[in-house]
Amino acid sequence: MLNERNPIPVSEAVKRVTGFYKKGETEYIPLTNAHQRILADDLKADHDVPPFDRSPYDGYALRSADTTEVTEHNPKILEVVGHIGAGSVHHEHVANNQVVRIMTGAPIPDGADAVIMLEDTTTFEQDGRTYVTVRKSLQHQQNISFQGEDVGEGSVLVNKGTVINPGIVALLATFGYAQVPVTKKPVIGVIATGSELLEVDQPLEQGKIRNSNAYMIMAQLERAGAIPKYYGQLPDDLSESLEKISEVMKEVDFVVTTGGVSVGDYDLLPEIYHQIGAEVLFNKVAMRPGSVTTVAAIDDRLLYGLSGNPSACYVGFELFVRPIIDHYLAKETIGMQQEQAILAADFSKANPFDRFVRGRYQVKNGQLVAEPTGKDKSNMVHSLAKANCFIQLPGGTEGYKKGDQVTIHLLGE
């Protein structure tokens, strides 16, 4: 299995992968489950907002013409002829020198054309009738929220492909989306390979380590909006691995394996790809870590062979698996958000390949600054815990200095 491998640029590798994307179906889910899901149709207003002319204040609805001459020193007394709570309607016409007590959000009664705030009035009773003293003049249409002034019926408020946040939930509720159209989450199979792996609950043994990559990948899948399905660990045994992977391929949308893609004698995946008739899209990428990342395809199904090295596995996931999930979910934005930042520490290692250094960015006085989260030994899981971005350092240079501008890829923590 010691085939020659030709590294391809990261951008080319991403392109080959996204050529195989498929979009998930639409499903309808209850509004209470919709937060963080991806909207599958445009969100449209089924009515005007406000749905009728309404009062923005607690106060009195009146005819502005009745207040023309009114001032602090020339108050006027008007009769209170009704009372509208929010949710109720006043059916009589408001006549000259009449007012109707109105609550915030209640519909303006017929005949009235303005609202005076409660604070600008005083009330009194006389002979079983209620009166209000007003001390200011109101303009025609003053203090009225007009039908449709916020949102017109039929307008598109949120585009499909958007992640549903609490503000969008409020819009969905307002427009009667008790069931919300969202894109189905892809189900992605996860398999760890390597006879050196112990499960998390097993005690350590000489020569072995606990499987951490599969759990990390499952968390990365969740963060990306997919449903991970764990199929356990495979020993370095060709026929057993072949059988398992063929079986898993039938049950899920994509498969991610970790380990088994280097050039060692026990790295079986290349042989497995060959035997199940998968087309290898690439098996070497010009980057560090993760250069041995391999992706193969059978029909429209992708089989990701991520490195067994935790950092390489992590980077390979975010660069090559995440965009496929974003495509599947039909998200508006694909892949990690990229920004410019100032490097906060020297990074002296030169490299012929692009480097994706695990880093942490912060905002200092409104400016993004980023620094590596640890020594960049590729076997160090430690630095992943603090990372909230990758710092991309293009290859072929003499290293980078504190203060240099760099591109960072946000992990979405």
Add this chain to the structure above:
Amino acid sequence: MLNERNPIPVSEAVKRVTGFYKKGETEYIPLTNAHQRILADDLKADHDVPPFDRSPYDGYALRSADTTEVTEHNPKILEVVGHIGAGSVHHEHVANNQVVRIMTGAPIPDGADAVIMLEDTTTFEQDGRTYVTVRKSLQHQQNISFQGEDVGEGSVLVNKGTVINPGIVALLATFGYAQVPVTKKPVIGVIATGSELLEVDQPLEQGKIRNSNAYMIMAQLERAGAIPKYYGQLPDDLSESLEKISEVMKEVDFVVTTGGVSVGDYDLLPEIYHQIGAEVLFNKVAMRPGSVTTVAAIDDRLLYGLSGNPSACYVGFELFVRPIIDHYLAKETIGMQQEQAILAADFSKANPFDRFVRGRYQVKNGQLVAEPTGKDKSNMVHSLAKANCFIQLPGGTEGYKKGDQVTIHLLGE
């Protein structure tokens, strides 16, 4: 119910609320459910990483002393006496002029003190034995990952109070946390008040609007890491509301109501607080929107009375409910992250109160810039959908200009 209300500053309101915080208990959950939960104990290494001296490469373990004179032009032939796959152990001592084939991650056999990479060797067979030709000299301890060099046994890797991300999941797996100690999520009751409210699946009626606040609050609760429990809508009826709220208070950690806290005739919450013996911590805050936000306490339980206005409700939640959830979860950081940003548009309205404008920030050439997401009419739900921050504009000024530096509060989208 037209009591005098004295507005207090936002910071004072937050202080009064956090005085009532309580911390959630620790619960143990399976590792596969731990992503995004809050670590309740420090994460400690139960063993060294690597747990033994191991090979970082596929290659041959050898005695460096055997390669002292070796160069490209003065190669040396050594005998291959064994084969160590990852996960297995070589038990014989490696003697002079012997090498052992070794996989990435496998333990260095006794007697060997360096590893030569596979690429720097060639092999051949002769008389049934296997030999390797080496063409470079190795240093003592070259290409060995030493026991404990990444992480020493007993060291604290992640502090309690940290949000568990995929990198931390990898650490938890490595150190055998099949069950993970996390802080229990608080259960928070949500009640909408107001006779004008229709449920989401009801058709519109004159004078009524669909309840959007309760659903928005439930999504905000989820985003903050709490479990929302919805108790439906209450009409503006004192005895019914009193009974319901008293009942709900017994079942949850905190209660959030929306609506019913203004000074209108149907705003019953002040009377309810009085009748159930709740101490009102404040009922007016010097801010816009959300000035009528009310918080009351019975024993150690808080009762939040958020405004019925969607924007005011949203802001009141993030400023006053979210810190209590963060405290309950014992998070390392409490409340919204605050940063400095450049205002990208004029905001001309002056205000005696602090204003929290719904905004959207972006990074432009490494610099945070923020602008309001819509007209700032407080009844506009629309602008919440795009908001990813609040832009804080201190009161008492003549408005703000494009280019001004402002404080923004990140919503964590």
